[in-house]
Amino acid sequence: MSFAKLKATRQVKQSYVTSNTLPTSPESSAVPSEAVHQHAEQTENIYKSIPEYLEIRTSPTSGRGLWTTKPCNPGQVILAVKPHAAALSNERLDLHCSQCFGEGNHASLKRCTKCQAVYYCDSTCQNADWPLHKNECVALQRILASGETSIPSEAIRCLGRIMWKRQKQGPLSAWTREIDLLQSHTKDIEPAAYELHAHLAISLVRYLGLSSPSEIASFGMASGADLANFVSRFVTNTFTITDPSLTPLGVSVSPPVALINHSCDPNAVVVFPRSRPNTQEPLMQVIALRDIVAGEEILTAYIDTTLPKALRQASLRETYLFSCACALCTSAAPVDPRESVWCPKACGGMCPTPTEENSLSQCTKCRAVLQKTDEVLDAVRIGQQALDKATLLQFSDPAKSKQLSSKLVPILASAGATPSSHPLLALTRLHTALLIADLHHPQSQSQSDAPTTPTPTPTEAQAALDEAIVAATKAVAGLEGVLRYGHPVRGIARAELGKLLAVDEPAPRAPGTAAEEALRYPPSGVKRLRLALETLVQARGELGVGFGPPNEGGVVGRSVRDDIVRLERELAVWKKGLGEALRDAKEAKTGLS
Ligand SMILES: C[S@@+](CC[C@H](N)C(=O)[O-])C[C@H]1O[C@@H](n2cnc3c(N)ncnc32)[C@H](O)[C@@H]1O
Secondary structure, eight states: OOHHHHHHHHHTOSOOOOOTTSOOSOGGGGSOGGGOEEOOHHHHTTOTTSOTTEEEEEETTTEEEEEESSOBOTTOEEEEEOOSEEEEOGGGTTTBOTTTOOBOOTTTSEEOTTTSSOEESSHHHHHHHHHHHHHHHHHHHHHHHTTOSSOOOHHHHHHHHHHHHHHHHOTTSHHHHHHHTSOOOTTTOOHHHHHHHHHHHHHHHHHHTOOSGGGGGGGTOOSHHHHHHHHHHHHHHEEEEEOTTOOEEEEEEOHHHHTOEEOSSOSEEEEOOOOSOGGGOSOEEEEESSOBOTTOBOEEOSSOTTSOHHHHHHHHHHHHOOOOOSTTTTOOOSOOGGGEEEOTTOSSOEEEOOOSSOOOOBOTTTOOBOOOHHHHHHHHHHHHHHHHHHHHHTTTOHHHHHHHHHHHHHHHHHTTBOTTSTTHHHHHHHHHHHHHHHHHOTTOOOTTSOSOOOOOOHHHHHHHHHHHHHHHHHHHHHHHHHSOTTOHHHHHHHHHHHHHHHSOOSSOOOOOOHHHHHHOSSOOHHHHHHHHHHHHHHHHHHHHHHTOGGGTTHHHHHHHHHHHHHHHHHHHHHHHHHHHHHHHHHHHHHHHO
């Protein structure tokens, strides 16, 4: 697996949960309580950042994990820690501060004058990062002076930071021991993963400037085997750092958070709401997604749980080397929204998506048999191919990517795929993101197209805005079917929809008859503003859970709050204007009579 793919996997290391069709009993109950025991004292005591009410226990199925000894409410911050090490992705280096990961730009950020590769908010951030950047700066200068045109990937730079810090802290420090206790899978890795591990190890040795294997001893490692273990620990335990709207920014390693095991039906999520002073950022926060009872294991999702079981299992096996037996993976529910098509008799029920192996499918509500199996199978197959291609092209050729998603979304929908089903939901989300990006940069187009596109007319701009609203509405509907209330991904998608609805209409439609208006989506004028307000209020509620009430929904939650205030004012003006217009009309009528 390439690191890009690994990154893509980790970037969705958030929890995604199905709706209330799943049992709500603690998943930890799957492990007999006598089999779960507190971890040996020597490891438990070193994790100083873990609050007292969390216990490290081990289970025969998943190794060490974190258990809570007191109940947690939805939105509660269970754990908040600054990662042991973090590195911005290469394409983000000149857009974010390398110390606090705060957003800036070329002009506002200060560049390191020596390596010219990293940027900071100001001298406070630069000074705070200097103890680590000191070594990094020399390594980067050496790499660039050697004729390399680009600097090493974030994975290598993050590994380098860990190596230099462990050299400073010493092998017996709690910091180093926490790193050394991270789970390693060196002995179990599949041949397919050798390439990634070997590539990381070789690149790291080069980056550190080591010329012989013996030099590794200065980092507290005895042999190449230690280095292989170190790389394996990194692959199994990295987290993607995201911005407050969940866009990936880079990689990080946090041993306390890495103690948390996986479930495709998790009770907690890991987010970076950015609510603290810069010196504490990027702060990782583990937030409860639902009520968690005392004695229950804290579980997050390592992968995108909007995916169907086979894809989730493949991804977990490939990177984390285990088969998931969580409530969702072992569910006996007759249909999973991730793999579903609408009832052929339109009774409102769903049928499981047919497969090559099992083409017989019936509505789980009215038992009607799905006849157009081949059409569904074909649509899912070409939908998956288009999704893979569109995902690959989304940054290099967004117009081509959009072309693919706009073609396949209606094909899947007309084959009967439900909004939460795969690959329709993934294509809808990608399509929405591309349409929103186009609203910001309408000139973005296929590389093969003409060099410029004229500025859209108000009517074209209105059509583009309305198209984005329709796509965002479908994405929210799809996510609602597979993610729990308050999930950050759901909250952000709803906030995006609310913000789109709140945009000033470039060319509002003339009102039609009441019947016409009732059928039109999105609505126009004041009706649109009311829908925007309603959507933003719902988004604020969800973001309040997913990013934790103390963080007020993170940066996005706080901007949604400001949008709500603005919309309430705007609607009050409309109401007042409407009242005055009605009064004037009444007075004019009275004057006339
Ligand atoms: C980030 S670590 C989690 C902490 C780890 N259990 C430990 O002892 O350090 C990820 C690894 O834990 C194990 N793991 C996590 N969740 C699991 C699950 N649901 N079932 C089985 N193993 C799991 C796998 O070996 C996986 O590669």
